[in-house]
Amino acid sequence: MKVIDGGVLAAKGFKASGVHCGIRKNKDKLDIALIYSEKRCSAAATYTKNLVKGAPLVVTKNHISDGYAQAIICNSGNANTCNINGMDIANETCKLLANKLGIKENDIVIASTGVIGQEMDIKPFEIGVPMLVDALDKGTSEEANLAIMTTDTKQKTIAVEFEIDGVKCHIGGIAKGSGMINPNMATMLVFITTDCNISPKLLQKTLSEDILDTFNMVSVDGDTSTNDMVTVLANGMAGNKEIDEKTLPEFAKALNMVTKTLCKMIAADGEGASRSLTCSLSGAKTKDQARKIAKSVISSNLLKCAIFGSDANWGRVLCAIGYTLEDIDVLKIDVAFRSSKGTIPVCKNGLGVPFSEEIAKEILLEKDIFIDVNLNSGSYSAEAFGCDLTYEYVKINGDYRS
Amino acid sequence: MKVIDGGVLAAKGFKASGVHCGIRKNKDKLDIALIYSEKRCSAAATYTKNLVKGAPLVVTKNHISDGYAQAIICNSGNANTCNINGMDIANETCKLLANKLGIKENDIVIASTGVIGQEMDIKPFEIGVPMLVDALDKGTSEEANLAIMTTDTKQKTIAVEFEIDGVKCHIGGIAKGSGMINPNMATMLVFITTDCNISPKLLQKTLSEDILDTFNMVSVDGDTSTNDMVTVLANGMAGNKEIDEKTLPEFAKALNMVTKTLCKMIAADGEGASRSLTCSLSGAKTKDQARKIAKSVISSNLLKCAIFGSDANWGRVLCAIGYTLEDIDVLKIDVAFRSSKGTIPVCKNGLGVPFSEEIAKEILLEKDIFIDVNLNSGSYSAEAFGCDLTYEYVKINGDYRS
Numbered sequence: 116m117k118v119i120d121g122g123v124l125a126a127k128g129f130k131a132s133g134v135h136c137g138i139r140k141n142k143d144k145l146d147i148a149l150i151y152s153e154k155r156c157s158a159a160a161t162y163t164k165n166l167v168k169g170a171p172l173v174v175t176k177n178h179i180s181d182g183y184a185q186a187i188i189c190n191s192g193n194a195n196t197c198n199i200n201g202m203d204i205a206n207e208t209c210k211l212l213a214n215k216l217g218i219k220e221n222d223i224v225i226a227s228t229g230v231i232g233q234e235m236d237i238k239p240f241e242i243g244v245p246m247l248v249d250a251l252d253k254g255t256s257e258e259a260n261l262a263i264m265t266t267d268t269k270q271k272t273i274a275v276e277f278e279i280d281g282v283k284c285h286i287g288g289i290a291k292g293s294g295m296i297n298p299n300m301a302t303m304l305v306f307i308t309t310d311c312n313i314s315p316k317l318l319q320k321t322l323s324e325d326i327l328d329t330f331n332m333v334s335v336d337g338d339t340s341t342n343d344m345v346t347v348l349a350n351g352m353a354g355n356k357e358i359d360e361k362t363l364p365e366f367a368k369a370l371n372m373v374t375k376t377l378c379k380m381i382a383a384d385g386e387g388a389s390r391s392l393t394c395s396l397s398g399a400k401t402k403d404q405a406r407k408i409a410k411s412v413i414s415s416n417l418l419k420c421a422i423f424g425s426d427a428n429w430g431r432v433l434c435a436i437g438y439t440l441e442d443i444d445v446l447k448i449d450v451a452f453r454s455s456k457g458t459i460p461v462c463k464n465g466l467g468v469p470f471s472e473e474i475a476k477e478i479l480l481e482k483d484i485f486i487d488v489n490l491n492s493g494s495y496s497a498e499a500f501g502c503d504l505t506y507e508y509v510k511i512n513g514d515y516r517s
Numbered sequence: 518m519k520v521i522d523g524g525v526l527a528a529k530g531f532k533a534s535g536v537h538c539g540i541r542k543n544k545d546k547l548d549i550a551l552i553y554s555e556k557r558c559s560a561a562a563t564y565t566k567n568l569v570k571g572a573p574l575v576v577t578k579n580h581i582s583d584g585y586a587q588a589i590i591c592n593s594g595n596a597n598t599c600n601i602n603g604m605d606i607a608n609e610t611c612k613l614l615a616n617k618l619g620i621k622e623n624d625i626v627i628a629s630t631g632v633i634g635q636e637m638d639i640k641p642f643e644i645g646v647p648m649l650v651d652a653l654d655k656g657t658s659e660e661a662n663l664a665i666m667t668t669d670t671k672q673k674t675i676a677v678e679f680e681i682d683g684v685k686c687h688i689g690g691i692a693k694g695s696g697m698i699n700p701n702m703a704t705m706l707v708f709i710t711t712d713c714n715i716s717p718k719l720l721q722k723t724l725s726e727d728i729l730d731t732f733n734m735v736s737v738d739g740d741t742s743t744n745d746m747v748t749v750l751a752n753g754m755a756g757n758k759e760i761d762e763k764t765l766p767e768f769a770k771a772l773n774m775v776t777k778t779l780c781k782m783i784a785a786d787g788e789g790a791s792r793s794l795t796c797s798l799s800g801a802k803t804k805d806q807a808r809k810i811a812k813s814v815i816s817s818n819l820l821k822c823a824i825f826g827s828d829a830n831w832g833r834v835l836c837a838i839g840y841t842l843e844d845i846d847v848l849k850i851d852v853a854f855r856s857s858k859g860t861i862p863v864c865k866n867g868l869g870v871p872f873s874e875e876i877a878k879e880i881l882l883e884k885d886i887f888i889d890v891n892l893n894s895g896s897y898s899a900e901a902f903g904c905d906l907t908y909e910y911v912k913i914n915g916d917y918r919s
Contacts, residue, residue, distance in 0.1 A: 433569045
C-alpha cells in the first residue's frame with residue numbers, strides 16, 4: 116500500500132467540483148461541493164447519534180437504504196438543521212441535481228455543515244447545482260475539500276493505492292472537522308471514494324467496524340454535532356473480483372489508513388488547536404474499556420489546557436481515567452508523555468515518579484503529543500485523537516455566527 | 518428563614534481558623550483550615566465517584582462510618598492524591614490534631630485540594646496543627662474559607678437562621694470550587710455546620726438527597742475531581758427536639774438554601790468565568806431526564822463559548838439536548854434566553870423563530886444568564902449551574918502547577 120495524491124479523485128471514474136453559490140456572504144469562499152461517479156456505486160454511511168439530526172442526514176439515510184448511490188452534494192455555511200424548511204431544501208436540491216446529472220434522486224447523498232437553526236433559501240442551490248455539474252470535467256478534489264470547510268484552517272485529504280488479488284485499487288477521502296467534534300457512531304463530514312468492487316453490505320460492515328477505532332475516537336470539544344456523516348462510495352471500476360471475506364482484510368486495512376489519517380488531521384486542526392494529542396492506551400481488560408478510557412483522557416478540558424501550556428500535569432490524566440468509572444486498578448497505572456523529542460515516564464503504579472520538568476517541557480513543546488497509558492490489567496489497547504484547548508478555540512466559538 | 522452572617526460559625530458551638538503553614542510557597546496565602554465543634558456532631562458526607570480518590574477521602578470515610586465527627590481539617594496547595602505517602606500524611610495529620618484537641622482521631626474529617634501526584638511533607642502539618650488550634654478562639658469563618666481556596670477568586674459562604682418547633686436553628690457553610698468541577702455524587706469541598714439536633718442517619722439521608730439537585734448539577738469544565746467532598750456536622754446545640762420525619766422538611770429546606778447558594782457561587786466563580794449560566798429545564802418525562810438534559814446544556818463547551826461572546830447561538834442548546842440520547846420529541850422543544858434585561862424566545866417546537874439580535878445581545882451581556890428550556894413532554898423540571906468558557910480558563914489551566 117502506498118500513499119498517493121488525488122484525494123477523492125484517486126479512484127477511477129470519480130469527478131469532483133466546488134463552487135461559490137451564495138450560501139456564504141464571502142464570495143471568495145467556495146460553499147458547495149459535488150463528488151460524482153461515472154458508475155453507480157455501492158454506498159455505505161454512518162451518521163451522528165445526536166437525536167437532533169440535520170435534514171440532509173434523514174434524506175441521505177432514506178436514499179441509500181437500497182445500498183447504492185452515485186453522487187454526493189454538500190454545502191457549508193448552513194447546517195440545514197432545526198430550520199422550518201430543512202426537508203424541502205434537501206429534497207429540492209437532490210431533485211435539481213438528479214435532473215442536471217441525469218441520475219435518480221435516490222442515488223444522491225446530501226450533507227450540510229454550518230450554523231444550526233437558520234432558514235435556507237433554495238436560490239443558491241438553483242444557481243450552484245448547474246455550476247457544480249458544469250465544473251466537473253475540470254474540477255479537483257481540492258475544490259470540493261475547500262467548499263466543505265467551515266472553521267477548518269487546513270484541507271484534510273489522503274489517498275492510497277493497494278492491490279487486491281493483483282489488481283490495483285484506490286481509496287481516497289476528504290474531510291471537514293474543526294469544532295462540535297465528538298462523534299458518536301459517525302463523525303464530522305467525511306467523503307470517501309474507491310474504485311474497488313465491493314457489495315453494499317460488506318462495505319457498510321467494514322465502515323461500521325472501522326469507525327469504532329477511528330472517527331468515534333476523535334474529540335475536539337466533546338460536542339457531538341447534529342450533522343456528522345461518513346460516506347463511502349465504491350464504483351468497482353478498478354476491475355477487481357468482488358471483495359469477499361478472504362480479500363476483505365486488504366480492503367479494510369487500506370480504508371483504515373485513509374480514515375485514521377483523516378482522524379489525525381481533524382484532531383490536529385481542531386478549532387484553535389496548537390497541538391495534536393493522541394492517547395495510546397494499553398493493558399485494558401476489554402476493547403470497549405480501552406476505547407472509553409483513551410477517549411476520556413483526550414477529552415479532558417483540564418488536560419487539554421495543560422498540553423496547551425506544555426505542562427506535564429499527569430494528575431489530570433489519572434483524574435480523567437478515574438471518572439470513566441471503569442473497573443480498573445488505579446495502583447497499576449503507568450503514564451508517560453511522548454513526542455519526537457523523547458518519552459518521559461511521569462507515573463508508575465498510580466503514583467508519581469520524579470522527573471525533570473525541563474525535559475518534560477521540551478517534549479511537550481512539540482506539535483504532536485502522545486500520552487502513553489498502560490493499565491497493566493489486560494491485553495486490549497486503543498488510540499484516541501484530540502487537540503489542546505486554546506484561547507483561539509474560545510475566540511472562534513465566542514462569535515461563530517457572525 | 519433568613520440569611521445571616523457568620524458562615525460556618527453561624528451555628529452555636531462551632532469555632533474555625535485558617536493559617537499559613539508552608540504547604541504553599543506564598544506566605545500571604547493561608548493554606549490550612551480547621552473547623553471545630555465544642556460537642557461531638559452527627560456527621561454526613563458525600564464523596565467523588567471518581568475511582569481515583571484522594572487519601573483524605575479514604576480516611577474521612579473510615580472515620581465517620583460510625584456517624585459522628587467533631588472537627589474538620591483541610592489544606593490547599595496539594596491534593597494528597599496519587600502520591601506515595603498520601604495515607605501516611607492523612608493519618609498522621611489526624612493524629613496530630615486529635616492529640617492537640619484532645620478528641621478521638623476517628624472524629625476528624627480530613628480533606629485536601631491542589632495538585633495531584635506530588636509527595637507531601639508532614640512538617641507543614643506539624644507546624645500548622647498547633648497554630649490552627651491556638652487560633653480557634655479568635656479565628657473566623659473567613660479565614661477558614663480563605664485557607665481552602667485554590668484558583669477561587671471569591672469566598673463562597675452562606676448561613677441561614679430558621680425555626681424548628683419554635684426553636685431557632687442555624688446552618689452555615691463554606692466552599693471552594695473553581696476548576697476540575699463536575700461533581701458526581703459529591704462535589705468540590707464544602708463544609709457545612711449546623712446546631713440542629715438530628716441523627717446521623719437522617720442527616721446523611723437529607724444530604725444525599727439534596728446533592729442530586731444541587732452539587733451534582735454544577736459543572737465548570739466537565740472534569741470530576743478526585744477530591745470532591747461535602748460534609749455536614751450537626752452538634753445539636755440549638756436545643757431543638759431531635760428532628761424527625763415531621764420536622765425534616767424545615768431542615769431540608771434550610772439545608773437546600775445553603776447548598777444551592779454555594780452551588781451558584783461555585784458556578785459563578787468557575788475558573789476564568791465572566792458569566793454564570795443556569796439552565797432551567799421543564800417539561801421532562803422524568804426527574805432523571807430533566808437533570809441529565811439540564812446538565813448537558815450547561816456543560817457544552819460550544820455553548821459556554823457562545824455565552825462568553827454574548828452570542829444567542831441556540832442551535833448549540835439543541836445540539837447539547839440531542840446528544841444526551843434521552844427519549845424526547847425534538848419538535849416540541851422551546852428555548853429562550855433570559856437575564857435581568859428580559860427574556861427572548863429563540864426556538865419554538867424545535868425550530869428557530871425570528872428574534873432581534875440586538876435585544877438578544879443586550880440580554881446576554883448581563884452577568885447571570887438563564888437558558889429556559891421546555892421539552893413540553895412531561896411535568897418534571899431541574900436546574901443546572903455552570904459558567905462561560907473564557908480565555909482566562911485556558912490561561913489558568915495552561916500552567917496550573919507553577
